[in-house]
Amino acid sequence: MENDWSKLSITKIKTELQLRELTVDDWYQLAQDSRQGVQQIVKQHQRRLQKEQALQASFVEREHFEQPFWQRRQLVAGIDEVGRGPLAGPVVVAAVILPPTIDLLEINDSKQLSDQKRHTLYTRIVAQAVDISVAVGSPELIDQENIYHATELTMAKAVAGLFQKPAHLLVDAMHVPVSIAQTKLIKGDARSVSIGAASIIAKVYRDELMKKYAQLYPGYGFEQNAGYGTKVHLAGLKTQGICPIHRKTFAPVKNYLG
Structure with missing residues (x-):
């Protein structure tokens, strides 16, 4: 016309x-x-x-680190975690293998995205990804191993959960204890599209999980603070004490142990 x-x-x-x-x-x-x-x-x-x-x-x-593997027709997985800092709840790790044809331009560090945008991208990443694996490291594991090692173990579990075996891992600022070549990237969730996708998957998964925990353990505001030490959460600790998903080795949670 x-x-x-x-x-x-x-x-x-x-x-x-x-x-x-x-x-x-x-x-x-x-x-x-x-x-x-x-x-x-x-x-x-x-x-x-x-x-x-x-x-x-x-x-x-942000495709810079993936391109060499895609050009060789090799699979590369992005690995990221969410939940190392909260006082309650698990640490969640996502491993995501994207295709070279991925066209979700807004994939980025999940912290830079609105909650609505994260949920939209979560659905679209799931639809386009070659493979996705999510692993959960329990509060008990965190208390037993310390948060850093528990995160490493959960990362390894996420990689093991992939149906497709990647030739290389791109990891946000950590080393995964598996026998696969990997690149550790500082602030990788903002530098690699695969790690960015993993950060979105892990963030949305954990937030939704914490909303379910909020129904089981009301009074701490888990549906809004995801287990971080907000005023509402700290007030809940003071009036109700700890609940089963609190990390007992974290201050100030350990102050409320009987």
């Missing part, structure tokens, strides 16, 4: 924008239109294009 855009009202132009994608020639014509409302439409389009181009460039950069 070709339009003489100068003859259309601004309302009609906005309607056309909702109905179809405009061509380069269409946008060129609109850019020549002197009406202020049309110029605002053009500027909004230019800002959207710039944002999309920046997102695409950032995504390509």
